[in-house]
Amino acid sequence: MIIKKIKTTAKDLLTDGSVSLIIGYGINGPGDVTPVFIKDPDDVEKLVWNDQCYYNLIRYLSDRDFIEQNNGSIGIIIKGCDQKSLKVLLSESQVNRDKIKVIGVTCKGLMDSDGNVLAKCEACDVVYPDKDFCDVIIGEEVKKKEKEKDFSDIDEIDSMDLPDRKKFWDNFFERCLRCYACRNICPLCYCKECIMDQHNPQWVLPSASVVGNRLFHIVRAYHLTGRCVDCGECERVCPIGMPLRKINRKIIKVVKERFDFESGKDQEQKSPLTRYRENDSEDFII
Amino acid sequence: MSRSHFDSGEKVKKKLKIIGFLCNWCSYAGADLAGTSRLQYPADIRIIRVPCSGRMNPLLVLKCLQEGADGVLVSGCHPGDCHYQEGNYYVRRRMLILKNLLEYFGIDKRRFHMSWVSASEGAKWADVVKKVVEDVRDACEEEVKTAG
Numbered sequence: 001m002i003i004k005k006i007k008t009t010a011k012d013l014l015t016d017g018s019v020s021l022i023i024g025y026g027i028n029g030p031g032d033v034t035p036v037f038i039k040d041p042d043d044v045e046k047l048v049w050n051d052q053c054y055y056n057l058i059r060y061l062s063d064r065d066f067i068e069q070n071n072g073s074i075g076i077i078i079k080g081c082d083q084k085s086l087k088v089l090l091s092e093s094q095v096n097r098d099k100i101k102v103i104g105v106t107c108k109g110l111m112d113s114d115g116n117v118l119a120k121c122e123a124c125d126v127v128y129p130d131k132d133f134c135d136v137i138i139g140e141e142v143k144k145k146e147k148e149k150d151f152s153d154i155d156e157i158d159s160m161d162l163p164d165r166k167k168f169w170d171n172f173f174e175r176c177l178r179c180y181a182c183r184n185i186c187p188l189c190y191c192k193e194c195i196m197d198q199h200n201p202q203w204v205l206p207s208a209s210v211v212g213n214r215l216f217h218i219v220r221a222y223h224l225t226g227r228c229v230d231c232g233e234c235e236r237v238c239p240i241g242m243p244l245r246k247i248n249r250k251i252i253k254v255v256k257e258r259f260d261f262e263s264g265k266d267q268e269q270k271s272p273l274t275r276y277r278e279n280d281s282e283d284f285i286i
Numbered sequence: 287m288s289r290s291h292f293d294s295g296e297k298v299k300k301k302l303k304i305i306g307f308l309c310n311w312c313s314y315a316g317a318d319l320a321g322t323s324r325l326q327y328p329a330d331i332r333i334i335r336v337p338c339s340g341r342m343n344p345l346l347v348l349k350c351l352q353e354g355a356d357g358v359l360v361s362g363c364h365p366g367d368c369h370y371q372e373g374n375y376y377v378r379r380r381m382l383i384l385k386n387l388l389e390y391f392g393i394d395k396r397r398f399h400m401s402w403v404s405a406s407e408g409a410k411w412a413d414v415v416k417k418v419v420e421d422v423r424d425a426c427e428e429e430v431k432t433a434g
Binding site for chain 2: 157158162163164165166167168169170195203204205211212214215217218219221222225247250251254255258259272273274276277278280281282284285286
Protein backbone atom coordinates (compact mmCIF):
# COMPACT_ATOMS: atom_id res chain seq x y z
CA MET A 1 0.00 0.00 0.00
CA ILE A 2 1.36 3.36 -1.03
CA ILE A 3 -0.03 5.32 1.89
CA LYS A 4 1.43 2.88 4.43
CA LYS A 5 4.85 3.30 2.90
CA ILE A 6 4.50 7.08 2.83
CA LYS A 7 3.66 7.08 6.54
CA THR A 8 6.55 4.82 7.56
CA THR A 9 9.01 6.76 5.41
CA ALA A 10 7.83 10.04 6.89
CA LYS A 11 8.06 8.62 10.39
CA ASP A 12 11.59 7.30 9.80
CA LEU A 13 12.80 10.60 8.38
CA LEU A 14 11.34 12.57 11.28
CA THR A 15 12.61 10.22 13.99
CA ASP A 16 16.18 9.94 12.72
CA GLY A 17 16.28 13.73 12.49
CA SER A 18 17.19 14.01 8.84
CA VAL A 19 14.28 16.37 8.35
CA SER A 20 12.40 18.61 10.76
CA LEU A 21 9.28 18.91 8.67
CA ILE A 22 7.37 16.80 6.20
CA ILE A 23 5.13 18.46 3.66
CA GLY A 24 2.50 16.10 2.37
CA TYR A 25 -1.17 15.71 1.70
CA GLY A 26 -3.74 15.52 4.47
CA ILE A 27 -7.46 15.59 4.71
CA ASN A 28 -9.53 18.54 5.78
CA GLY A 29 -12.98 17.01 5.59
CA PRO A 30 -14.76 14.52 3.40
CA GLY A 31 -13.17 14.58 -0.03
CA ASP A 32 -11.17 17.69 0.75
CA VAL A 33 -7.44 17.13 0.38
CA THR A 34 -5.17 19.83 1.72
CA PRO A 35 -1.43 20.25 2.27
CA VAL A 36 -0.27 19.24 5.76
CA PHE A 37 2.91 20.05 7.65
CA ILE A 38 4.09 17.32 9.96
CA LYS A 39 6.71 17.97 12.61
CA ASP A 40 5.87 15.28 15.16
CA PRO A 41 6.50 11.64 14.14
CA ASP A 42 3.23 10.67 15.81
CA ASP A 43 1.30 12.91 13.44
CA VAL A 44 2.16 10.94 10.32
CA GLU A 45 -1.25 9.29 10.53
CA LYS A 46 -2.62 12.53 9.14
CA LEU A 47 -1.02 11.85 5.76
CA VAL A 48 -3.21 10.65 2.93
CA TRP A 49 -2.70 9.62 -0.66
CA ASN A 50 -5.49 9.53 -3.22
CA ASP A 51 -6.44 10.85 -6.61
CA GLN A 52 -7.29 14.28 -5.19
CA CYS A 53 -3.72 15.17 -4.28
CA TYR A 54 -3.44 17.73 -7.02
CA TYR A 55 -1.60 20.46 -5.07
CA ASN A 56 1.89 21.15 -6.29
CA LEU A 57 3.69 21.21 -2.93
CA ILE A 58 6.88 22.55 -4.48
CA ARG A 59 5.25 25.98 -4.01
CA TYR A 60 6.40 25.87 -0.39
CA LEU A 61 10.01 25.19 -1.36
CA SER A 62 10.19 28.35 -3.47
CA ASP A 63 9.36 30.41 -0.38
CA ARG A 64 12.78 31.21 1.05
CA ASP A 65 11.50 32.52 4.39
CA PHE A 66 9.61 29.32 4.90
CA ILE A 67 12.70 27.23 4.19
CA GLU A 68 14.80 29.28 6.58
CA GLN A 69 12.26 28.87 9.36
CA ASN A 70 12.73 25.13 9.04
CA ASN A 71 16.53 25.25 8.70
CA GLY A 72 16.17 23.99 5.19
CA SER A 73 15.70 20.38 6.28
CA ILE A 74 12.37 19.57 4.73
CA GLY A 75 10.94 16.32 3.48
CA ILE A 76 8.47 16.69 0.66
CA ILE A 77 6.10 14.35 -1.10
CA ILE A 78 6.07 14.84 -4.84
CA LYS A 79 4.46 13.41 -7.92
CA GLY A 80 6.21 13.07 -11.24
CA CYS A 81 4.87 16.40 -12.46
CA ASP A 82 5.93 18.24 -9.29
CA GLN A 83 9.42 16.92 -9.82
CA LYS A 84 9.70 19.09 -12.92
CA SER A 85 8.97 22.23 -10.90
CA LEU A 86 11.60 21.21 -8.37
CA LYS A 87 14.16 20.68 -11.12
CA VAL A 88 13.56 24.19 -12.44
CA LEU A 89 14.00 25.60 -8.93
CA LEU A 90 17.25 23.64 -8.60
CA SER A 91 18.49 24.87 -11.96
CA GLU A 92 17.92 28.41 -10.69
CA SER A 93 19.75 27.68 -7.41
CA GLN A 94 16.67 28.41 -5.33
CA VAL A 95 16.76 25.21 -3.31
CA ASN A 96 19.61 23.39 -1.60
CA ARG A 97 19.09 19.84 -2.82
CA ASP A 98 21.31 18.34 -0.08
CA LYS A 99 19.06 19.60 2.68
CA ILE A 100 15.72 18.44 1.38
CA LYS A 101 14.49 14.88 1.19
CA VAL A 102 12.35 14.10 -1.80
CA ILE A 103 9.76 11.34 -1.49
CA GLY A 104 8.55 10.49 -4.96
CA VAL A 105 5.21 8.77 -5.33
CA THR A 106 3.82 7.04 -8.38
CA CYS A 107 0.70 8.84 -9.51
CA LYS A 108 -1.92 7.29 -11.72
CA GLY A 109 -3.71 10.48 -12.63
CA LEU A 110 -5.68 12.94 -10.58
CA MET A 111 -9.30 13.97 -10.45
CA ASP A 112 -10.86 17.33 -9.79
CA SER A 113 -13.56 17.66 -7.14
CA ASP A 114 -16.22 16.65 -9.70
CA GLY A 115 -14.45 13.40 -10.48
CA ASN A 116 -13.10 14.33 -13.89
CA VAL A 117 -9.53 13.43 -14.79
CA LEU A 118 -7.43 16.60 -14.83
CA ALA A 119 -6.51 17.84 -18.29
CA LYS A 120 -2.83 17.89 -17.41
CA CYS A 121 -2.97 14.23 -16.37
CA GLU A 122 -4.30 13.17 -19.73
CA ALA A 123 -1.15 14.56 -21.31
CA CYS A 124 1.12 13.29 -18.50
CA ASP A 125 4.49 11.76 -19.38
CA VAL A 126 5.97 11.46 -15.89
CA VAL A 127 3.83 8.92 -14.01
CA TYR A 128 6.89 7.60 -12.24
CA PRO A 129 9.38 10.07 -10.68
CA ASP A 130 13.08 9.73 -11.53
CA LYS A 131 14.76 7.02 -9.49
CA ASP A 132 18.11 8.78 -9.24
CA PHE A 133 16.49 12.12 -8.44
CA CYS A 134 14.28 11.18 -5.50
CA ASP A 135 15.66 10.02 -2.16
CA VAL A 136 12.82 7.58 -1.66
CA ILE A 137 10.46 6.21 -4.25
CA ILE A 138 7.10 4.76 -3.36
CA GLY A 139 4.82 2.82 -5.61
CA GLU A 140 5.46 0.36 -8.37
CA GLU A 141 7.57 1.41 -11.30
CA VAL A 142 5.59 2.39 -14.34
CA LYS A 143 7.16 2.55 -17.76
CA LYS A 144 7.55 6.05 -19.07
CA LYS A 145 5.09 6.93 -21.74
CA GLU A 146 6.85 8.71 -24.54
CA LYS A 147 4.19 11.09 -25.67
CA GLU A 148 4.46 13.59 -28.43
CA LYS A 149 3.30 16.91 -26.98
CA ASP A 150 -0.12 17.78 -28.30
CA PHE A 151 -0.57 21.48 -29.00
CA SER A 152 -3.77 21.23 -31.01
CA ASP A 153 -5.65 23.54 -28.62
CA ILE A 154 -2.97 26.19 -29.12
CA ASP A 155 -3.08 25.79 -32.89
CA GLU A 156 -6.81 26.25 -32.73
CA ILE A 157 -6.43 29.70 -31.15
CA ASP A 158 -3.55 30.52 -33.48
CA SER A 159 -5.73 29.79 -36.48
CA MET A 160 -8.42 32.25 -35.38
CA ASP A 161 -8.65 35.60 -37.13
CA LEU A 162 -6.92 38.40 -35.29
CA PRO A 163 -10.11 40.20 -34.14
CA ASP A 164 -11.64 36.90 -33.00
CA ARG A 165 -8.54 36.01 -31.06
CA LYS A 166 -8.55 39.42 -29.43
CA LYS A 167 -12.20 38.99 -28.53
CA PHE A 168 -11.55 35.51 -27.15
CA TRP A 169 -8.92 36.79 -24.75
CA ASP A 170 -10.55 40.15 -23.97
CA ASN A 171 -13.58 38.23 -22.80
CA PHE A 172 -11.40 36.88 -20.00
CA PHE A 173 -9.47 40.09 -19.44
CA GLU A 174 -12.75 41.87 -18.82
CA ARG A 175 -13.52 39.49 -15.99
CA CYS A 176 -10.07 38.96 -14.48
CA LEU A 177 -10.19 40.20 -10.88
CA ARG A 178 -6.44 40.65 -10.54
CA CYS A 179 -6.60 38.55 -7.38
CA TYR A 180 -3.10 37.29 -8.29
CA ALA A 181 -4.06 33.75 -7.31
CA CYS A 182 -2.32 32.49 -10.46
CA ARG A 183 0.86 34.24 -9.43
CA ASN A 184 0.69 33.26 -5.78
CA ILE A 185 0.14 29.56 -6.42
CA CYS A 186 2.87 29.31 -9.04
CA PRO A 187 5.85 27.36 -7.69
CA LEU A 188 8.15 29.31 -10.00
CA CYS A 189 6.96 32.86 -9.19
CA TYR A 190 9.26 33.44 -6.26
CA CYS A 191 10.39 37.07 -6.63
CA LYS A 192 10.37 38.74 -3.22
CA GLU A 193 8.93 41.85 -4.75
CA CYS A 194 6.79 41.15 -7.76
CA ILE A 195 6.88 43.69 -10.56
CA MET A 196 3.09 43.88 -10.34
CA ASP A 197 3.38 45.32 -6.83
CA GLN A 198 5.89 47.98 -7.77
CA HIS A 199 4.65 51.56 -7.79
CA ASN A 200 7.73 53.49 -8.75
CA PRO A 201 8.01 52.90 -11.63
CA GLN A 202 4.61 51.44 -12.11
CA TRP A 203 4.92 49.14 -15.09
CA VAL A 204 1.49 47.62 -15.18
CA LEU A 205 -1.82 49.33 -14.45
CA PRO A 206 -2.89 47.93 -11.09
CA SER A 207 -6.60 48.31 -11.75
CA ALA A 208 -8.57 45.35 -13.06
CA SER A 209 -9.13 46.94 -16.46
CA VAL A 210 -8.84 45.21 -19.82
CA VAL A 211 -5.64 47.11 -20.66
CA GLY A 212 -4.03 46.41 -17.31
CA ASN A 213 -5.18 42.80 -17.20
CA ARG A 214 -3.90 42.10 -20.69
CA LEU A 215 -0.51 43.43 -19.79
CA PHE A 216 -0.51 41.53 -16.52
CA HIS A 217 -1.17 38.26 -18.28
CA ILE A 218 1.45 38.92 -20.94
CA VAL A 219 4.04 39.69 -18.27
CA ARG A 220 3.05 36.79 -16.04
CA ALA A 221 3.37 34.36 -18.93
CA TYR A 222 6.53 35.99 -20.21
CA HIS A 223 8.25 35.57 -16.85
CA LEU A 224 7.63 31.84 -17.13
CA THR A 225 9.30 31.56 -20.52
CA GLY A 226 11.38 28.41 -20.60
CA ARG A 227 10.48 27.75 -16.96
CA CYS A 228 6.80 26.82 -16.82
CA VAL A 229 6.41 23.06 -16.51
CA ASP A 230 2.67 23.11 -17.13
CA CYS A 231 1.68 21.93 -13.67
CA GLY A 232 -1.66 23.64 -14.24
CA GLU A 233 -2.00 25.09 -10.75
CA CYS A 234 -2.68 28.62 -12.03
CA GLU A 235 -5.60 27.46 -14.09
CA ARG A 236 -6.95 25.37 -11.23
CA VAL A 237 -7.06 28.27 -8.78
CA CYS A 238 -8.36 30.91 -11.19
CA PRO A 239 -11.75 32.10 -9.85
CA ILE A 240 -13.00 33.16 -13.27
CA GLY A 241 -11.87 30.00 -15.03
CA MET A 242 -9.43 31.66 -17.37
CA PRO A 243 -7.62 29.11 -19.55
CA LEU A 244 -4.17 30.06 -18.27
CA ARG A 245 -2.59 26.82 -19.41
CA LYS A 246 -3.37 27.85 -22.96
CA ILE A 247 -1.14 30.88 -22.44
CA ASN A 248 1.66 28.96 -20.76
CA ARG A 249 1.55 26.21 -23.32
CA LYS A 250 1.79 28.70 -26.15
CA ILE A 251 5.18 29.76 -24.80
CA ILE A 252 6.17 26.15 -24.15
CA LYS A 253 5.38 25.47 -27.78
CA VAL A 254 7.37 28.44 -29.12
CA VAL A 255 10.33 27.62 -26.88
CA LYS A 256 10.29 24.00 -27.99
CA GLU A 257 10.02 24.82 -31.67
CA ARG A 258 12.43 27.73 -31.80
CA PHE A 259 14.95 26.95 -29.07
CA ASP A 260 14.51 23.18 -28.85
CA PHE A 261 14.13 23.40 -25.09
CA GLU A 262 11.85 21.73 -22.57
CA SER A 263 11.83 22.90 -18.98
CA GLY A 264 11.99 20.56 -16.02
CA LYS A 265 13.88 17.82 -17.81
CA ASP A 266 17.40 18.50 -16.68
CA GLN A 267 18.35 20.52 -13.63
CA GLU A 268 21.73 21.44 -15.14
CA GLN A 269 20.17 23.14 -18.12
CA LYS A 270 19.77 26.90 -17.93
CA SER A 271 16.73 28.80 -19.14
CA PRO A 272 16.71 29.47 -22.90
CA LEU A 273 16.55 33.22 -22.37
CA THR A 274 19.89 33.19 -20.57
CA ARG A 275 21.57 31.49 -23.50
CA TYR A 276 21.67 31.96 -27.24
CA ARG A 277 22.78 30.29 -30.43
CA GLU A 278 24.38 32.37 -33.11
CA ASN A 279 22.15 30.78 -35.71
CA ASP A 280 18.86 31.34 -33.86
CA SER A 281 16.13 31.96 -36.38
CA GLU A 282 15.44 35.62 -37.10
CA ASP A 283 12.69 35.44 -39.67
CA PHE A 284 10.76 38.10 -37.76
CA ILE A 285 13.48 40.71 -38.10
CA ILE A 286 13.25 43.25 -40.92
CA MET B 287 -3.13 48.89 -27.22
CA SER B 288 -6.62 50.23 -26.94
CA ARG B 289 -6.12 53.93 -27.59
CA SER B 290 -5.38 54.38 -31.25
CA HIS B 291 -4.35 57.77 -32.56
CA PHE B 292 -5.51 56.90 -35.99
CA ASP B 293 -8.68 58.40 -37.38
CA SER B 294 -9.76 57.04 -40.74
CA GLY B 295 -12.16 59.92 -41.34
CA GLU B 296 -9.46 62.48 -41.87
CA LYS B 297 -8.02 63.11 -45.28
CA VAL B 298 -4.63 64.20 -44.07
CA LYS B 299 -2.84 61.19 -42.68
CA LYS B 300 -2.66 61.58 -38.98
CA LYS B 301 0.74 61.36 -37.39
CA LEU B 302 1.39 58.07 -35.70
CA LYS B 303 3.26 57.60 -32.48
CA ILE B 304 5.86 54.95 -32.97
CA ILE B 305 8.56 54.48 -30.38
CA GLY B 306 11.98 53.39 -31.61
CA PHE B 307 14.47 51.87 -29.19
CA LEU B 308 17.86 52.19 -30.85
CA CYS B 309 21.14 50.81 -29.65
CA ASN B 310 23.76 53.44 -29.01
CA TRP B 311 26.51 51.89 -31.11
CA CYS B 312 24.88 50.90 -34.39
CA SER B 313 21.28 51.87 -35.00
CA TYR B 314 21.44 55.25 -33.30
CA ALA B 315 24.53 56.13 -35.32
CA GLY B 316 22.77 54.77 -38.42
CA ALA B 317 19.80 57.02 -37.79
CA ASP B 318 22.19 59.89 -37.24
CA LEU B 319 23.83 59.13 -40.58
CA ALA B 320 20.43 59.15 -42.26
CA GLY B 321 19.94 62.62 -40.84
CA THR B 322 23.35 63.99 -41.84
CA SER B 323 22.89 62.48 -45.33
CA ARG B 324 19.57 64.37 -45.55
CA LEU B 325 17.59 61.21 -46.25
CA GLN B 326 13.84 61.62 -46.06
CA TYR B 327 11.73 59.35 -43.89
CA PRO B 328 8.41 59.74 -42.07
CA ALA B 329 8.58 61.68 -38.86
CA ASP B 330 6.18 59.38 -37.00
CA ILE B 331 8.94 57.73 -35.03
CA ARG B 332 10.31 58.95 -31.72
CA ILE B 333 13.69 57.63 -30.86
CA ILE B 334 14.89 56.49 -27.47
CA ARG B 335 18.55 55.61 -27.22
CA VAL B 336 19.48 52.51 -25.23
CA PRO B 337 23.05 51.49 -24.39
CA CYS B 338 22.63 48.16 -26.18
CA SER B 339 19.67 46.37 -27.72
CA GLY B 340 20.36 43.73 -25.06
CA ARG B 341 19.15 46.26 -22.51
CA MET B 342 15.65 45.94 -23.92
CA ASN B 343 13.25 44.67 -21.37
CA PRO B 344 9.99 43.43 -22.93
CA LEU B 345 8.27 45.61 -20.33
CA LEU B 346 9.53 48.72 -22.12
CA VAL B 347 7.75 47.61 -25.28
CA LEU B 348 4.60 46.65 -23.42
CA LYS B 349 4.55 49.88 -21.44
CA CYS B 350 4.74 51.89 -24.69
CA LEU B 351 1.79 50.02 -26.12
CA GLN B 352 -0.15 50.33 -22.87
CA GLU B 353 0.37 54.09 -22.78
CA GLY B 354 -0.99 54.48 -26.28
CA ALA B 355 1.90 54.16 -28.71
CA ASP B 356 0.73 52.89 -32.11
CA GLY B 357 3.79 50.79 -32.65
CA VAL B 358 7.25 49.95 -31.35
CA LEU B 359 10.50 49.33 -33.17
CA VAL B 360 13.57 47.81 -31.57
CA SER B 361 16.79 48.12 -33.51
CA GLY B 362 20.30 46.94 -32.77
CA CYS B 363 23.60 45.93 -34.30
CA HIS B 364 23.76 43.07 -36.74
CA PRO B 365 24.46 39.68 -35.12
CA GLY B 366 28.18 39.43 -34.47
CA ASP B 367 28.62 43.21 -34.45
CA CYS B 368 27.38 43.92 -30.92
CA HIS B 369 29.62 46.35 -29.05
CA TYR B 370 29.22 44.10 -26.05
CA GLN B 371 29.70 40.92 -28.13
CA GLU B 372 26.39 39.20 -27.40
CA GLY B 373 23.67 41.62 -26.30
CA ASN B 374 21.75 41.40 -29.55
CA TYR B 375 21.73 37.59 -29.45
CA TYR B 376 19.88 37.67 -26.14
CA VAL B 377 17.41 40.31 -27.22
CA ARG B 378 16.66 38.36 -30.36
CA ARG B 379 15.36 35.48 -28.25
CA ARG B 380 13.45 37.77 -25.91
CA MET B 381 11.70 39.68 -28.65
CA LEU B 382 10.77 36.50 -30.49
CA ILE B 383 8.81 35.32 -27.46
CA LEU B 384 7.26 38.75 -26.99
CA LYS B 385 6.19 39.00 -30.61
CA ASN B 386 4.57 35.58 -30.44
CA LEU B 387 2.75 36.46 -27.23
CA LEU B 388 1.42 39.77 -28.55
CA GLU B 389 0.09 38.06 -31.61
CA TYR B 390 -1.46 35.30 -29.52
CA PHE B 391 -3.41 37.87 -27.53
CA GLY B 392 -4.77 39.47 -30.66
CA ILE B 393 -2.41 42.42 -30.93
CA ASP B 394 -1.46 42.97 -34.56
CA LYS B 395 2.07 41.73 -35.17
CA ARG B 396 2.65 44.69 -37.48
CA ARG B 397 2.70 46.97 -34.46
CA PHE B 398 5.95 45.56 -33.16
CA HIS B 399 9.07 45.29 -35.24
CA MET B 400 12.70 44.53 -34.79
CA SER B 401 15.55 45.32 -37.14
CA TRP B 402 19.31 45.28 -37.43
CA VAL B 403 20.77 48.58 -38.64
CA SER B 404 24.49 49.25 -38.54
CA ALA B 405 26.16 52.63 -38.14
CA SER B 406 26.86 52.83 -41.89
CA GLU B 407 23.33 51.94 -42.97
CA GLY B 408 21.64 55.33 -43.04
CA ALA B 409 19.68 54.36 -46.13
CA LYS B 410 18.54 51.11 -44.56
CA TRP B 411 17.35 53.00 -41.50
CA ALA B 412 15.20 55.24 -43.70
CA ASP B 413 13.75 52.16 -45.42
CA VAL B 414 13.08 50.43 -42.12
CA VAL B 415 11.20 53.43 -40.77
CA LYS B 416 9.18 53.69 -43.97
CA LYS B 417 8.20 50.05 -43.74
CA VAL B 418 7.37 50.21 -40.04
CA VAL B 419 5.25 53.31 -40.44
CA GLU B 420 3.41 51.74 -43.34
CA ASP B 421 2.81 48.54 -41.38
CA VAL B 422 1.61 50.32 -38.27
CA ARG B 423 -0.69 52.51 -40.35
CA ASP B 424 -2.17 49.41 -42.00
CA ALA B 425 -2.65 47.78 -38.62
CA CYS B 426 -4.38 50.88 -37.24
CA GLU B 427 -6.62 51.18 -40.29
CA GLU B 428 -7.62 47.56 -40.06
CA GLU B 429 -8.38 47.83 -36.37
CA VAL B 430 -10.60 50.86 -36.94
CA LYS B 431 -12.38 49.00 -39.72
CA THR B 432 -13.03 45.82 -37.76
CA ALA B 433 -14.06 47.77 -34.68
CA GLY B 434 -16.85 49.08 -36.90
